[in-house]
Amino acid sequence: MIWRDGDVPVATRFDDPYYSLENGLAETRHVFLAGNDLPGRLCPGFSVAELGVGTGLNLLALALEAEAAGVTGVSYVGFEAYPLERAELERALASFEEVSGPAQDLLAQWDSGAFVAQVGPIQAQMIVGDARETLARWGGLADAWFLDGFAPAKNPELWEADLMAEVGAHTAPGGSFATYTxxxxxxxxxxxxxxxxxxxxxxxxKRHMSVGRKL
Structure with a gap:
C-alpha cells in the first residue's frame, strides 16, 4: 500500500488506486449507484453484492442513499481477497466527511478476516478469499452488483469469464450490474x-462504463 496525492490509497500489488483520483465518492454515485438505478430500486429485502470491497466507499455511499430514502432491510455482501487493515481503512476514508457517520459504523466493526456489521441501515457482510472460489460457495442472489475490482489489465483474475458466469448465476431475475470498465x-x-x-x-x-440487466 502506498498513498498518492495525500490520502488516496494505491494497491502496490496491482499498481492501481482504490478509487478515482478526481473524486471517489462522486465516481461511486455515478457508476455504482446510478448505474444500478439506486436508490430508486431499494426496498426491504433488496440485496447488493460487490466484487472488490476495497475501502468500503461503495458500501458507505449505499448506506447514505438508503438512509436518505428511508429504506431499511437492505443487505450487502462484499467479496474481497486482500482486505485493508483498520488503520489503512480509516486513513482512506478520512477525506470523505460526508460518509463519516456510516464510516464510524464500519470502522467500529471492521475485521480484515471477515465481518458482519450494521452500517447505517445496511446489514453488511464481507467474505474474504479468492472470489473465484468464495462466490461459487455463496448461497445468495443479488439484485444489484458492484463490479469494482482493480483494472482488468492489472487484475484479470477478478474479470475472468468463469467468474462473470458466477455473477450471472448469483443474480436475481431482473437484477443488474454496474462497473467502471x-x-x-x-x-x-x-x-x-x-x-x-x-x-x-x-x-x-473515463469515456465509458458498463451496466446490464439479467435477461
Missing amino acids: AAGDVRRALAAAGFEVERLPGFGR
Whole structure:
C-alpha cells in the first residue's frame, strides 16, 4: 500500500488506486449507484453484492442513499481477497466527511478476516478469499452488483469469464450490474453470463462504463 496525492490509497500489488483520483465518492454515485438505478430500486429485502470491497466507499455511499430514502432491510455482501487493515481503512476514508457517520459504523466493526456489521441501515457482510472460489460457495442472489475490482489489465483474475458466469448465476431475475470498465472481454463475458449489456458515459476521464440487466 502506498498513498498518492495525500490520502488516496494505491494497491502496490496491482499498481492501481482504490478509487478515482478526481473524486471517489462522486465516481461511486455515478457508476455504482446510478448505474444500478439506486436508490430508486431499494426496498426491504433488496440485496447488493460487490466484487472488490476495497475501502468500503461503495458500501458507505449505499448506506447514505438508503438512509436518505428511508429504506431499511437492505443487505450487502462484499467479496474481497486482500482486505485493508483498520488503520489503512480509516486513513482512506478520512477525506470523505460526508460518509463519516456510516464510516464510524464500519470502522467500529471492521475485521480484515471477515465481518458482519450494521452500517447505517445496511446489514453488511464481507467474505474474504479468492472470489473465484468464495462466490461459487455463496448461497445468495443479488439484485444489484458492484463490479469494482482493480483494472482488468492489472487484475484479470477478478474479470475472468468463469467468474462473470458466477455473477450471472448469483443474480436475481431482473437484477443488474454496474462497473467502471468498458473492456470488451468483460462486456462479452457478462453478456454470455445472461446480462443485456449497455455502454454508458463514464466518470471523469473515463469515456465509458458498463451496466446490464439479467435477461
